[in-house]
Amino acid sequence: MIKILLFAELAEKAGKGEIEMDANTKTIYEIKNSLLKVYPQLTGLQTAMPAINEEYAEEQDEAKSGDTVAFIPPVSGG
Amino acid sequence: MIKILLFAELAEKAGKGEIEMDANTKTIYEIKNSLLKVYPQLTGLQTAMPAINEEYAEEQDEAKSGDTVAFIPPVSGG
Amino acid sequence: MDVSINKHFLITNEAVDIQEVVDKVSDRNAGAINTFIGTVREMTKGKKTLYLKYDAYIPMAEKKLEQIGDEILKDFPEAKVAITHRIGELAISDIAVVIAVSTPHRNDAFTASRYAIERIKEIVPIWKKEHWDDGEKWMGDQLETKSYPSGKPSEEDLS
Amino acid sequence: MDVSINKHFLITNEAVDIQEVVDKVSDRNAGAINTFIGTVREMTKGKKTLYLKYDAYIPMAEKKLEQIGDEILKDFPEAKVAITHRIGELAISDIAVVIAVSTPHRNDAFTASRYAIERIKEIVPIWKKEHWDDGEKWMGDQLETKSYPSGKPSEEDLS
Numbered sequence: 001m002i003k004i005l006l007f008a009e010l011a012e013k014a015g016k017g018e019i020e021m022d023a024n025t026k027t028i029y030e031i032k033n034s035l036l037k038v039y040p041q042l043t044g045l046q047t048a049m050p051a052i053n054e055e056y057a058e059e060q061d062e063a064k065s066g067d068t069v070a071f072i073p074p075v076s077g078g
Numbered sequence: 079m080i081k082i083l084l085f086a087e088l089a090e091k092a093g094k095g096e097i098e099m100d101a102n103t104k105t106i107y108e109i110k111n112s113l114l115k116v117y118p119q120l121t122g123l124q125t126a127m128p129a130i131n132e133e134y135a136e137e138q139d140e141a142k143s144g145d146t147v148a149f150i151p152p153v154s155g156g
Numbered sequence: 157m158d159v160s161i162n163k164h165f166l167i168t169n170e171a172v173d174i175q176e177v178v179d180k181v182s183d184r185n186a187g188a189i190n191t192f193i194g195t196v197r198e199m200t201k202g203k204k205t206l207y208l209k210y211d212a213y214i215p216m217a218e219k220k221l222e223q224i225g226d227e228i229l230k231d232f233p234e235a236k237v238a239i240t241h242r243i244g245e246l247a248i249s250d251i252a253v254v255i256a257v258s259t260p261h262r263n264d265a266f267t268a269s270r271y272a273i274e275r276i277k278e279i280v281p282i283w284k285k286e287h288w289d290d291g292e293k294w295m296g297d298q299l300e301t302k303s304y305p306s307g308k309p310s311e312e313d314l315s
Numbered sequence: 316m317d318v319s320i321n322k323h324f325l326i327t328n329e330a331v332d333i334q335e336v337v338d339k340v341s342d343r344n345a346g347a348i349n350t351f352i353g354t355v356r357e358m359t360k361g362k363k364t365l366y367l368k369y370d371a372y373i374p375m376a377e378k379k380l381e382q383i384g385d386e387i388l389k390d391f392p393e394a395k396v397a398i399t400h401r402i403g404e405l406a407i408s409d410i411a412v413v414i415a416v417s418t419p420h421r422n423d424a425f426t427a428s429r430y431a432i433e434r435i436k437e438i439v440p441i442w443k444k445e446h447w448d449d450g451e452k453w454m455g456d457q458l459e460t461k462s463y464p465s466g467k468p469s470e471e472d473l474s
Contacts, residue, residue, distance in 0.1 A: 003213065008211055008283035009294040013188075042173050051281075054216035070213055070281070076272055076298035077241055077282025078253050086370055087453040094452035129440075132375040134406025148440070149371055150449055152455035155369065155376075156353050156412055156432055174334055178352065184407050187356035190349070190428075193337065197346035197419060234445050260356060261433060269349075270425050 002026060002063050004035065006068040010048060013041045028052070029059045031069055048073050080104060080141050082113065083148040088126060091119045106130070107137045109147055125152045161246055164238040165221035167214045167282075172240050178252040180238035186258035190265035192273050194253040196246050206287045210243040210252065213281040217241070220280040228257065228268045228274070235259045241282055250282075320415070321399040324380035326373045326441075331399050336413040339397035345417035349424035351432050353412040355405050365446045367401040369411065371442035379439040385428045387416065394418045394427055398465070400441055411443075 004019040011017040021031065028050040035042055048071040050057045056072075063069045082097040088094040099109065113120055126149040128135045129146040134150075140148045164180050178189060196208050227239040241253045253276065257268040276282070277297070284295045323339050337348060355367050400412045403449040414436065416427040435441070436456070443454045 005213065007213055007281065008285070012294070028273075051213075051216060054213075054219055056279075070212065070216065072216075072281045073283060073294065075277065075279070075281055076284040076295040076297065077212070077278045077280050083372065085440065086444070089370075090453070107382040122439065129372075129375060132372075132378055134370065134438075145432055149352075150372065150440045151442060151453070153438070153440055153458065154437050154454040156370070156435045174350075174372075178333060182354075182408060184357040186354055186408075187359075189352040189354060191333075191351065191352065192421065192425070193348040194418075194421070195341075195345055197350060198343040199419075200346075206405060215414060233398055237424065249345075262351070262353070266351075266429050267398075 001065055002031070003068045005068060006042075007070070009044055009069055009075045010073055013044065014039050018024050022049065024065045025062050027060055027062050028057055028069065031063065032059075032071075042074055043073055079143050079156055081146045082109065083112070083146060084120075086151050088120055088122050088149055088151055089120065092117050102143045103140055105138055105140050106147065109123070109138075109141065110149075122151055123149055158299050161235065162174045163218070165311040166240045167212050167221075168240060168242055169218050169244045170242070171244050172251045173249070174254055177238050177240050177256045177259065181236035181256045183236055183258050185234065186261055187260050188262035188265040189256060189258045190262075190269035191257075191302075192255040192269045193251055194273070195199050196248050196250050197254060202288075203288055205207060205248065206289060207248070208252070209215045209285040210241075210285065211283045211285070212241070212243045214243075217248055217281050221276070223279070224272050224275045228271060232268055235264060237268065237272065238278070239272060241276070241280070243282065248260045316430045324375070324377050324384060325399045326371050326376050326380075327401055328403045328412065329401070331413050333410070336397050336399050336415045337466075340395035340415045340417040342417050344393065344419055344434055346363050346419050347421035348415060349416045349428040350416075351412070351414040351428045352410055353432070354406050354409060355409050357407045359445075360414050361469050362447055363437070364407065364447060366407070367405045367446065368444040369405065369409070370442045370444070371400070371402045373402075380435070382438070383434045387430060391418055391423045391427055394423060396427065396431065397429060400435070400439070402441065405426075407434060427450040438471055 002021045002023050006017050008062050032045050051070040053066050080099045080101050084092050084095050110123050130141050131149040219237045226239050228235050236258045238256045245247045257265050259265040346472050380398045387394050387396050395417045397415045414428050414431045419426040
């Protein structure tokens with residue numbers, strides 16, 4: 001099970017901030033595509049920065065069961 | 079009467095911060111020379127910046143009776 | 157006692173106390189402390205903000221703030237850095253972020269403080285939602301000095 | 316009530332409260348406040364300071380601080396500026412000066428705050444006396460970025 005976190009606009013559009021994905025190993029790219037099948041409204045995933053276990057990651061990086069994957073929309077703190 | 083103000087090292091060397099000079103009109107240059115006759119230890123007057131009535135002034139500027147002339151050693155605030 | 161008060165890199169729901177952040181960087185060998193305080197501005201490009209809401213991915217945001225501190229220490233080994241960012245609902249003039257950097261000499265404090273706020277706007281997962289009288293919107297990248305056409309920090313920014 | 320609390324450009328014998336100076340520049344249209352805090356550093360070039368004494372030509376110093384504020388307003392008409400400088404005896408880590416500048420956008424707050432501290436070291440009649448364990452000395456020009464061989468500000472600096 002991979003835990004997916006969504007924030008800001010992504011969380012609002014999905015109607016939730018946390019999704020559990022039943023998978024042992026998946027690349028960020030695969031996770032995005034799986035999410036878009038269930039939540040086609042999450043077009044913002046394309047400009048979000050992925051993170052695995054609180055570190056920025058790349059499309060081809062793999063998340064394993066037990067990992068937390070977050071999709072970080074363009075940030076606007078400060 | 080022109081009021082002369084000295085600060086920091088100048089005040090310490092003169093042993094006072096305020097001197098009254100009996101004069102109607104004097105240039106800064108003349109005031110400096112008068113002071114140096116009485117207080118030859120005030121060599122710092124040469125690198126001090128003069129001010130008349132709280133505004134920086136030049137050597138040739140004139141102070142009148144009632145004015146306050148200050149000699150401002152190199153500043154070190156902040 | 158709330159242990160969070162001692163964290164140099166903190167995301168909080170509470171009002172931010174400037175002095176408290178400054179105290180964290182106080183140092184006998186600091187001659188200069190620069191603080192940058194980000195506040196909620198009412199008017200932006202003619203549009204009136206009623207209030208803001210900030211959200212954050214809290215553990216990662218604190219980790220990224222700490223990373224910014226580490227980056228500053230690489231350039232200025234004698235610096236001390238503390239950053240507190242508030243989240244939740246903020247009113248006009250409320251403090252969103254306080255950055256404090258102490259260094260022996262003032263030039264470095266300015267440079268490092270400036271660096272910190274730019275980096276916050278690049279890599280720290282915090283989001284601002286503007287509420288106007290005619291609507292609301294999660295804001296994207298708010299950098300004033302640089303733009304990411306892709307909406308993503310560059311490789312270098314993530315190093 | 317002490318009226319001095321409301322003066323934006325103040326020389327004081329009392330400890331300086333950072334929040335109090337920041338409050339003077341608070342503004343609904345400020346998005347950024349930069350504060351520069353000058354503190355008493357213990358070690359300078361291997362020499363240990365025990366304490367400092369600051370002296371000032373108070374009325375002229377406040378006038379010159381105000382002039383610095385006016386100079387900033389020429390470049391940044393929306394800025395608000397407040398500066399408090401303490402005089403008298405200061406211990407290590409004590410605050411000597413607090414500069415606060417608020418502006419709508421952060422770049423200007425940094426630029427103006429930086430400008431203010433440089434100008435203080437150029438034109439404001441305040442003097443620092445260092446007390447070490449082996450002596451004491453009235454310090455001259457403490458500029459880190461510029462030097463006046465003559466010990467005097469230039470014509471331009473006085474404009």
